[in-house]
Amino acid sequence: MGKQRTSHRLRLPFLLRVKESVGGIFKRLLRHRVATLGGIVVILAFLCAIFAPFLSPYDPLEQNLANRLKPLGWTDIDGHVHILGTDQLGRDVMSRIVFGSQVSLIVGTASVLLGGILGLILGLISGYFGKWVDDLIMRVVDITLSFPFIILALCIIAILGTSLFNLIIVLAVTGWVIYARVVRASVLSVKEMDFVQAARAIGTSDFKIILKHILPNVVAPFIVISSFQVARMIIIEASLGFLGLGVPPPIPTWGNMLSDGREYLQEAWWIGTFPGIAIVLLVLGINLLGDGLRDALDPKTYLKE
């Protein structure tokens, strides 16, 4: 309700300014202390994933049954210290967490990128052209939203089979509806504005109008929703991994580590505790960054300045 009151008058300068200065947004983001903290966490996570082979103390796949379920700080006969202990196959938990960040970040970003682009395109088409195209796309959106998301995703994966590629595809094709809705709503509010009407009056092609006049004005809400979706997809990836429907073993993922952790909870609490903390930290970082982005891109916040 509150949103409708921020009239187009407020939105227009904001939209134009977004187009003008990415630097300004970045500055506002940096001034937002909590968002900066979130950004640092996200950057660290990416660095951790990229440099995993160098950062991880040991090989995450190396099994050693003599070292099964050893507690934090365990030193084995070779003098190797396992800071976060070992799992049921004697693998180093710390190394597995470091490598697990790869799958979480790949799935999170790739599914949002793919689903986001799909949703952006379909949302633009739906909002701009209206009529039967809009009806068709929105009905598909309605149908997809008639399923609890995770149930739909896990069924498709169950049928397609588990793999990194399938996981990303499934999350993208089930997740695009959210972006499509948000983009369509923004297109509808921009479409009737004078500058779009003017462009149309002088005979600019639809494709050009969408690209030059509409797209820049829907980017802000799209970016904000995407950032929160990355966090959501990371949690969903972990959930599917926990259910045994994520990236198949032996590849370490936070989700399948949690599943091991649940199984050995009585004997070895550390297996299930630390990957969960890793998820919370990363998701928290992304959410904080998302909050900051929303504020930095929102006219209500910065027009006051």
Next chain:
Amino acid sequence: MKSYLIKRTLHSLFAVFGVLLVVFLLLRLTPGDPALLLLPDLAPPDAVAALRKELGLDRSIVIQFWVFVQHVAHGDLGESIFYRQDALKLVLQALPITIFLTFGSFFIALVISIPVGVISATKRYSWYDHLTLIGVLLGQSMPTFWLGIMFILFFAVLWHIFPTSGSGGWKHYVLPCLSLSTYMMALVTRLTRSGMLEILNEDYVRTARAKGLSEKVVIGRHALSNTMVQIVTVLGLQVGTLLGGAVITEKVFALPGVGSLIIKAIELRDYPVVQASVLVTAFLFVFINFLVDILYLYIDPRISYVSMEER
């Protein structure tokens, strides 16, 4: 009013149709012969042929869909390959646990988050408010199933207050409901707080205060009732999230609900059970959304049915 109800009903019926179509296509688009999927491995060829005929796989896809819809309408969702029982019956037996878990969490979340959000808004920037905001952030960033694992670790393994898993008396549902409710709790607290903050600045609230109404009445009657309208809109979608979350929570706590049934059926490639479970949960979800939209009308009589129709 009437026209809105009719429109909303049609919308739900369309969603039901969509669910049927998707579930139908999911099974048909699988690589390989659906008849082979529905039969146990190494089924004799004549059994495959018989099932193909029964399923109408030799006919056009449109007719196949029509046959499928007729079967669903008669409550015939096939027989479980593993349990050798009616698939729908299996799902309906497991359903009460899932419903109990979903709505238990739903009510826990509402009962806790609305007062917490209201107090937080009235005491803005106090330590209480800050604590609430930190809780909200954590709650929204935490996988509920991991919280469930941590609950088991502390309340069951270490302190022996609640059982670790399985179904039985009410004690078996405390930890699952609590952990499942956290995400929604965080969300509703956040919405209540921000909604209240916005409304407490409105003119009519100032008027209410100016004419000497007690703070209790101002907050309870004037501000909260208007915030509720905003909250109800997200509740429908939240039930869907909870239903999905219940699948995982059931797995964490080994509760024999629909979630555990689906996961088990997927492992066993027991497709009729998967199909029946998905259909039932999706129908339930469509129905709940329908109820929420109707409820929305009653909670806020100001809403013109025209604007509702635009949604």
